[in-house]
Amino acid sequence: MRLTMLFMILSLPVFAQTDTLPKSTEVPGHPRILLLKGEEAQLKKLAASDAVWRKMHNAIIAESDMMLGLPNLQRELEGRRLLGVSRECIRRLFYLSYAWRTTGDRKYFTRAENEMLAIAAFADWNPSHFLDVAEMTLGMAIGYDWLYNALPASSRKTISAAILEKGVKTSLDPKNNGWLRATHNWNQVCNAGMMYGALAIYEQRPELALQIINRGITTIQLPMADYQPGGAYPEGYGYWGYGTSFNVLFISALEKLFGKDFGLTEKPGFLQTAGYLENMTGPTGAPFNYSDAGNGGGLNTAMFWFAGKQKDPSLLWVEKSWLESGKTHTRDRLLPAIMLWNNNIPLSSVQPPSALxxxxxxxxxxxxxxxxxxxxxxxxxxxxxxxxxxxxxxxxxxxxxxxxxxxxxxxxxxxxxxxxxxxxxxxxxxxxxxxxxxxxxxxxxxxxxxxxxxxxxxxxxxxxxxxxxxxxxxxxxxxxxxxxxxxxxxxxxxxxxxxxxxxxxxxxxxxxxxxxxxxxxxxxxxxxxxxxxxxxxxxxxxxxxxxxxxxxxxxxxxxxxxxxxxxxxxxxxxxxxxxxxxxxxxxxxxxxxxxxxxxxxxxIQTAAVxxxxxxxxxx
Missing domain, CATH: 2.70.98.70 (Beta-galactosidase; Chain A, domain 5)
Structure with missing residues (x-):
C-alpha cells in the first residue's frame, strides 16, 4: 500500500503549495457529509416558511415515494459504461437519504439500505471507465453516511467494504487514475467521488482517507485553472453542469466538515464562472450549446452555492425562471443539494442582471x-x-x-x-x-x-x-x-x-x-x-x-x-x-x-458598417 501511494504521488504533476489536512486530523461522527447531525431542523423550517422551497422539498419526497416500488439497480453496462447506473445510484440514494433524514419515515431508510446492499454486491463498479466508479462511490457515500446511525452492523460492514474496495482503493491503481493529471471534468468528478468515499469510511482507514482527501485538494486545482481569467468554462454548458457541480460538491463537503475551503474558491475565475453559466441561456430558455452539449437547458443547483458565495441573488435570474416553470426537476440527481445550498434566498429578491x-x-x-x-x-x-x-x-x-x-x-x-x-x-x-x-x-x-x-x-x-x-x-x-x-x-x-x-x-x-x-x-x-x-x-x-x-x-x-x-x-x-x-x-x-x-x-433601416x-x- 505504501509503495503504491508513493508511486502515485511521485507520478503526479508539480503543484503550487497549498493548505492540506495534517496527519492529526479528526472528523466528527456520522453524518458528516454536507449535512451534519441536527441540521435537518433547518431544512424543515425552510420548507415550512417558503413556498418555493416547500415545493422543492415536497418534490423530493414525492419522488422518493415513487422510488419505493422500483427494483434494485443492476450492473448493466451500456457499451463500455456503467455510468447510467451510477448516476441513478446518486439520484436514488441522495433523494431517499434526504427523505429519511427530514421525515424519519422508516420506509425511505429501508429502501435506501436495500439499494446500497444490492450495489455493494456488484462484481465491481467498472473501473475501466472511472467516472462510473466515482459517481457510484459518491452516491454510496451519501447513503452510508446519512443512514449510518440506523444501519445494522452487518449492513455497515458490507456497504463500507464496497466503498473502500470497489471505490476508493481502485483509484490507487495507476491504470485507473489518469484523471489525476486531467484538466477537465473527469478530474473534478473523480476527485469528488473519491473524497466522499474517503469521508464516509474515515474512521476505518484514517491514514488512507486523509491521503485521498489531500490528494483531491491538490489535484483538483488542475481543472480549476481552466476557469481563469474570468470564468468561461472551456467544455461548454453541459459539462459546466457536470464538472463544476462536482467541484462545488467537493468544496462544499470540505467547508461543512473542516470550516474552510483550503483556498480553492480563491482560484482565479472560479467564483466568476457563475456569470458565464447564467449568460449562456437565451430568452427561449435554450442554452448556447457549443461543443459536446445537449440542446436543452435546466436548473443548475450549484448556482445557488455561487450566489451565496458572491452574495449576488441576481445570479439566480435564470434559475428563478426554472423554479417558476412548473417542472419538478426530479430527474436531476443532485436536486436535494438545492435545499443545502439555497442560502435561504427568497426568489422575490432575485432581480435581473444589469449587464447585457x-x-x-x-x-x-x-x-x-x-x-x-x-x-x-x-x-x-x-x-x-x-x-x-x-x-x-x-x-x-x-x-x-x-x-x-x-x-x-x-x-x-x-x-x-x-x-x-x-x-x-x-x-x-x-x-x-x-x-x-x-x-x-x-x-x-x-x-x-x-x-x-x-x-x-x-x-x-x-x-x-x-x-x-x-x-x-x-x-x-x-x-x-x-x-x-x-x-x-x-x-x-x-x-x-x-x-x-x-x-x-x-x-x-x-x-x-x-x-x-x-x-x-x-x-x-x-x-x-x-x-x-x-x-x-x-x-x-x-x-x-x-x-x-x-x-x-x-x-x-x-x-x-x-x-x-x-x-x-x-x-x-x-x-x-x-x-x-x-x-x-x-x-x-x-x-x-x-x-x-x-x-x-x-x-429595419441598417446603419453604415x-x-x-x-x-x-x-x-
Missing part, C-alpha cells in the same frame, strides 16, 4: 449579448472563439447562436450520444487533424455557423481569441480573430458580431485571401423554414415569426441551402433543420469584408 453583455477569455473564449433580460422576445447572440483542440470541442471557432421573437434562428446541434458512435466503431476521442472525430457530421465546421474555406476542415491547433468587445447598449459587440483556424487557406480572417441599436444582428467577416483563388462558404444552421428570395437574401419563418438574412459582399455570392441529413449510418438524424448561407469565390490576394444582416423586422478596428470597444 458577458465575455470571458480562456481556452474557449465566449461572448453572450442580449437586448433585455426580461423580454422573452429579446435578441440574443452567443459567439465563441477557441480551438478544436479543447476537450469536447467541435470545429466551431467563430460560430454563434441567435434568437429573436422567441425563436432560435441560428442554432447548434451540440453533441451526439457517445454510445451511438462508439457502438459502430467510430473513434470520437482523437483530436489530431486527421482524427475520425472530425468525420462525424455534427462535429466539423461544415455544419456550424462559421466559415469553411476551400471545403477544408478548420485547423485543430488553431486558436481564436476574443480581441475586442463593447458593452454599450446601442452597439453590443464581440470580435474574434479566427485566422489560425484557416492555416494555408486564408492569410487573415476576423469576425465581429454586433447587436445594433437593439434592432438587428450584424455579422462582419474581414478576409485576406492567399495568392490563389479561394472559395469561402458562410453557413447558418436553422430549425426554420428557409426560402431564398433574391441574389443576396433569404427569408426564415417559424412559429408565426420571420427573419430576413441579407448579404452585403464586394463580389457576387451564390445563395444556397444544404441538407443536414448525413449519408453515413453512424450520424444522428437531424430532422427539421437546414443549412443556409452562401458561397463566394474570391481572386488571389483578395482583401475585403462580408457583412451579413439578420433582421427580425422587414422595415465600419471596419472592425473602428467598432466601439469597452476596456
Amino acid at each position: 453583455l458577458w465575455t470571458g477569455a480562456g481556452r474557449n473564449p465566449v461572448a453572450m449579448m442580449r437586448t433585455s433580460w426580461t423580454d422573452k422576445n429579446a435578441i440574443f447572440v452567443g459567439m465563441k472563439g477557441g480551438s478544436p483542440s479543447v476537450n469536447h470541442a467541435h470545429m466551431d471557432a467563430g460560430s454563434f447562436v441567435m434568437e429573436s421573437d422567441g425563436v432560435r434562428w441560428a442554432m447548434d446541434f451540440g453533441m451526439q450520444d457517445y454510445n451511438s458512435l462508439e457502438s459502430k466503431g467510430i473513434q470520437i476521442w482523437g483530436r489530431a487533424q486527421n482524427s475520425q472525430r472530425w468525420e462525424v457530421f455534427r462535429y466539423n465546421n461544415f455544419v456550424h455557423n462559421t466559415l469553411t474555406v476551400n471545403g477544408h476542415l478548420q485547423t485543430v491547433e488553431g486558436d481564436a481569441p476574443i480581441t475586442a468587445f463593447n458593452r454599450g447598449e446601442d452597439f453590443l459587440q464581440a470580435t474574434t480573430d479566427i485566422t489560425s483556424l484557416y492555416k494555408g487557406d486564408l492569410e487573415k480572417a476576423v469576425r465581429g458580431i454586433a447587436i445594433v441599436n437593439k434592432q438587428y444582428v450584424l455579422v462582419r467577416d474581414e478576409i485576406v485571401a492567399p495568392q490563389k483563388e479561394t472559395v469561402i462558404r458562410w453557413t447558418l444552421l436553422t430549425p426554420a423554414d428557409v426560402k431564398i428570395t433574391g441574389d443576396n437574401t433569404a427569408e426564415f419563418s417559424k412559429n408565426g415569426q420571420s427573419l430576413t438574412l441579407k448579404v452585403d459582399a464586394p463580389l457576387p455570392v451564390r445563395m444556397k441551402t444544404w441538407s443536414t441529413q448525413s449519408d453515413k449510418d453512424y450520424d444522428a438524424p437531424n430532422k427539421g433543420t437546414i443549412l443556409t448561407g452562401f458561397e463566394m469565390t474570391v481572386p488571389a490576394g483578395f482583401k475585403g469584408a462580408l457583412n451579413v444582416y439578420l433582421l427580425p423586422k422587414k422595415d 465600419k471596419a472592425l478596428g473602428e467598432w466601439p470597444a469597452s476596456k
